Amino acid sequence: MAIIACHGKTDLLITFTCNPGWPKIVDNLERHQRWEHRPDLACRVFEGKLKLFLQDFTDRQLYGRVLNYHLVVEFQKRGLSHSHIFFTFVQDDKIHHERDVDALISACIPHETQQPLLYSRVGSHQLHYKCASEGDNAPCMRDGICRFGYPHSFCSDTEFNAGNNQRPKYRRSNNGRIILLANGTLPIDNRRVVPYNSYALAKYNCHINFEVVGAAATIKYLHKYLMKGWDRVSIDVNDENSRVDEIHRYVECRYVSSTEAAWKLLEFDIFKRSHSVVLLPVHLPGYRDILHDNDQDNLTVEELNALLNKKSKLEGFFELNRNDPDARRHTLDGPVV
Structure with missing residues (x-):
């Protein structure tokens, strides 16, 4: 909504x-x-x-x-x-x-x-x-x-x-x-x-x-x-050689x-x-999640610093609002026209 x-x-x-x-x-x-x-x-x-x-x-x-x-x-x-x-x-x-x-x-x-x-x-x-x-x-x-x-x-x-x-x-x-x-x-x-x-x-x-x-x-x-x-379809499975279990024999399946x-x-x-709603990961300053591929153990110093200094989506959103006045119109109550 x-x-x-x-x-x-x-x-x-x-x-x-x-x-x-x-x-x-x-x-x-x-x-x-x-x-x-x-x-x-x-x-x-x-x-x-x-x-x-x-x-x-x-x-x-x-x-x-x-x-x-x-x-x-x-x-x-x-x-x-x-x-x-x-x-x-x-x-x-x-x-x-x-x-x-x-x-x-x-x-x-x-x-x-x-x-x-x-x-x-x-x-x-x-x-x-x-x-x-x-x-x-x-x-x-x-x-x-x-x-x-x-x-x-x-x-x-x-x-x-x-x-x-x-x-x-x-x-x-x-x-x-x-x-x-x-x-x-x-x-x-x-x-x-x-x-x-x-x-x-x-x-x-x-x-x-x-x-x-x-x-x-x-x-x-x-x-x-x-x-x-x-859509769904209901299936009634009958087995003449067993006792009738109405709950067990009723199957609801995707059609x-x-x-x-x-x-x-x-x-x-x-x-x-046409538009997507992005859920921003909320975190405290300096406590953002960092994703690292276990297959890449031998990282250079430059690669490690780049990984540690990479901004999260939330930090990027804050930076965008600081630098772009037009971005500030997107609020919880809708755009300010």
Whole structure:
């Protein structure tokens, strides 16, 4: 949370998901192959797309000047990879008002004839419809209620509840626009559209969920969500020739899909951030730790003096503050602007 204390509230939470229908994946599959058969190919394409998406924010600054970011890559049990990314903008580009939200995020179905590409992208990637087609059997249903809150209510204007511990309510016009699914038998309207950015969705052709961080009180939950860890699977081992020991036969294991295994074999980043927090080793004057390689017994006098006079990170931090006035603005309470 030190980065929050230093730079302020996070502005955007984005989920960027791999699309197995990307041409770079489909065009490189052999006959009768599916993307599940080439997890290495899916990982390489997703990693390249994720880099480009990150450059749109950091280098091209398409959505505002980024102050800091951090992301984590996760893997669904069915194998697809996705990334959760937090962005914090500089003060002049922060999201303060409803008009800022509307300029960045949409939760409405585009016009079918005026925006045919975007209309197709929303229909393919940005609709939450399982609980509409499968009812209580949908994986998102809990006690008859969708745990993601769908369908949302129609809303004529965006409500940005920055002062409350709530997510913003995005504009969902009751304009009669629908997308027909399930062979034209299931009409889906704006109440089931997952919030998206028009440019990013049209460019990357995959599920990209844009969410504005409305209240500072949600920061702790969001960062816990970002670091929730890996998937698990429970195994029930039955042995007919022995007595049943329910505690002994229950095993909780980490679930590693083929995509996650390929990602790590390719040595791609699981976690990335723009800023790091360094823990300084605290010690009394003259009592710093000195590391010495036991294989180097024959040290010269110069080498020994250099080793004894080498400053620790804490001493280097103090010296930097003595010589560089700009470094003194980094305090426990954040930078002094």
